[in-house]
Amino acid sequence: MCIIARNKSGVLKDIATVFAEHHANIIMIHLEACEGQGDEAFEELYVEFEGEIIEEDLLNGLQTLPGVSNVIIHRSFGDIFGKRVIIIGGGAQVAQVAMGAVNEADRHNIRGERISVDTIPLVGEKTLAQAVDAVTRLPRASILVLAGSLMGGDVSIAVDRVKAAGIPVITLNMAGTVVDHADLVVTDPTQAGVFAVMQISSIAVFDIFRVKGRKF
Amino acid sequence: MCIIARNKSGVLKDIATVFAEHHANIIMIHLEACEGQGDEAFEELYVEFEGEIIEEDLLNGLQTLPGVSNVIIHRSFGDIFGKRVIIIGGGAQVAQVAMGAVNEADRHNIRGERISVDTIPLVGEKTLAQAVDAVTRLPRASILVLAGSLMGGDVSIAVDRVKAAGIPVITLNMAGTVVDHADLVVTDPTQAGVFAVMQISSIAVFDIFRVKGRKF
Numbered sequence: 001m002c003i004i005a006r007n008k009s010g011v012l013k014d015i016a017t018v019f020a021e022h023h024a025n026i027i028m029i030h031l032e033a034c035e036g037q038g039d040e041a042f043e044e045l046y047v048e049f050e051g052e053i054i055e056e057d058l059l060n061g062l063q064t065l066p067g068v069s070n071v072i073i074h075r076s077f078g079d080i081f082g083k084r085v086i087i088i089g090g091g092a093q094v095a096q097v098a099m100g101a102v103n104e105a106d107r108h109n110i111r112g113e114r115i116s117v118d119t120i121p122l123v124g125e126k127t128l129a130q131a132v133d134a135v136t137r138l139p140r141a142s143i144l145v146l147a148g149s150l151m152g153g154d155v156s157i158a159v160d161r162v163k164a165a166g167i168p169v170i171t172l173n174m175a176g177t178v179v180d181h182a183d184l185v186v187t188d189p190t191q192a193g194v195f196a197v198m199q200i201s202s203i204a205v206f207d208i209f210r211v212k213g214r215k216f
Numbered sequence: 217m218c219i220i221a222r223n224k225s226g227v228l229k230d231i232a233t234v235f236a237e238h239h240a241n242i243i244m245i246h247l248e249a250c251e252g253q254g255d256e257a258f259e260e261l262y263v264e265f266e267g268e269i270i271e272e273d274l275l276n277g278l279q280t281l282p283g284v285s286n287v288i289i290h291r292s293f294g295d296i297f298g299k300r301v302i303i304i305g306g307g308a309q310v311a312q313v314a315m316g317a318v319n320e321a322d323r324h325n326i327r328g329e330r331i332s333v334d335t336i337p338l339v340g341e342k343t344l345a346q347a348v349d350a351v352t353r354l355p356r357a358s359i360l361v362l363a364g365s366l367m368g369g370d371v372s373i374a375v376d377r378v379k380a381a382g383i384p385v386i387t388l389n390m391a392g393t394v395v396d397h398a399d400l401v402v403t404d405p406t407q408a409g410v411f412a413v414m415q416i417s418s419i420a421v422f423d424i425f426r427v428k429g430r431k432f
Contacts, residue, residue: 002353010236012232012235012236012242013229013232013233013235013236015232016228016229016231016232017229019228019229020226020228020229026228026245026247027246027247028245028246028247029242029244029245029246030243030244030245030246030353030355031242031243031244044353046353074350074353075346075350077350077353077354080346080347080350081336081347081350081354082336090322091318091319091321091322091323092319092322094318094322095314095315095318095319096315098311098314098315098318098333098335099311099312099314099315102307102310102311102314102335102337103307103308103311103337105307105336105337106306106307106308106310106337106339107307109336109337109338109339110339114336115336116334116335116336117314117334117335117336117337118332118333118334118335119314119318119332119333119334119335120297120298120321120325120330120331120332120333121318121319121321121322121325121333122325123322123325123326130291130296131296131297134290134291134293134296134297137218137246137260137262137290137293138293139246
């Protein structure tokens with residue numbers, strides 16, 4: 001749901017209190033400053049929650065808060081954008097992996113799934129390692145593909161942490177130690193993208209851990 | 217920062233209270249269930265905040281909460297993944313726009329910017345319109361590219377709402393009314409992706425509103 005509320009540092013406390021009172025467990029909040037209505041500054045809070053709640057009571061509780069001006073129900077990001085393939089690496093290769101992943105995701109989404117393909121081209125071991133580590137904190141990140149020609153050092157260590165967080169990692173066949181840390185090494189970038197989508201699909205039969213250690 | 221806390225519906229209220237007491241304005245929270253430590257279920261809360269705070273005091277305040285077991289400082293998603301180009305539409309064309317956008321983003325990111333390219337291939341007017349509307353709620357979404365061969369109806373109305381939220385919209389040259397609602401219409405999908413990145417870059421000189429109404 002979206003909550004339009006006054007832009008003050010205590011407003012989230014009041015809203016969180018109402019959610020707690022109605023036994024709703026907040027799983028995501030995102031705040032975005034939006035245009036003021038009249039003279040006051042307002043913010044839009046996007047909130048996802050779970051739990052057995054009486055929606056009408058929760059809505060009434062939120063709408064009676066002094067800082068809240070409106071509450072709107074939306075579908076969740078999970079329903080709309082679904083599971084995310086994350087592709088990180090060099091521009092030329094990220095683009096090729098994305099092409100494979102987007103085309104394969106298309107075939108799955110037509111059949112009712114929701115798989116999105118999110119990418120960032122980056123250069124440099126430290127920069128890459130930071131981005132790889134951040135994947136474990138990204139909402140709905142389901143698999144990581146590293147697309148490049150040379151990766152190792154801190155990137156390889158970050159890959160181990162991503163795997164430990166339960167996110168499988170595919171790398172292109174490349175120089176550097178990262179290939180020794182990945183769950184799967186794939187030479188063709190298009191195929192790497194397709195494998196990534198097949199792995200996270202709920203209807204495909206591919207299981208990365210059945211081909212672990214093989215190089216394609 | 218990441219806060220490891222007990223998985224209870226009231227824990228966010230306590231945490232939000234500490235942030236409010238330290239005059240920190242929370243701008244994003246994401247909760248992720250993580251492995252239990254011992255017999256208890258724990259969750260990882262990723263929190264981004266702003267405001268002039270004394271970080272050490274805030275950390276101490278959080279760490280003394282009964283539900284909190286650990287607090288770790290991370291760089292923000294904005295620092296790591298930056299502004300987002302969002303590409304929605306048919307698989308074949310989304311992939312081509314993504315190729316242009318990823319390659320152009322690469323050239324910008326090498327010079328210190330952070331631009332990521334996020335995509336989802338989808339089919340159907342209602343499905344597309346929902347995804348387009350959701351772009352206004354996506355964190356760091358800076359520009360939308362619609363890549364397809366036929367879009368109109370509810371999609372066009374959703375495009376108007378995205379523009380009203382301050383997010384420019386590029387469409388491929390296609391059938392349907394959506395081209396009349398876009399800020400820019402581009403025939404070549406690679407160029408559409410490049411234009412999108414040029415528009416949101418802080419160092420490029422392109423301004424979509426100076427070529428508004430032209431078709432490329």
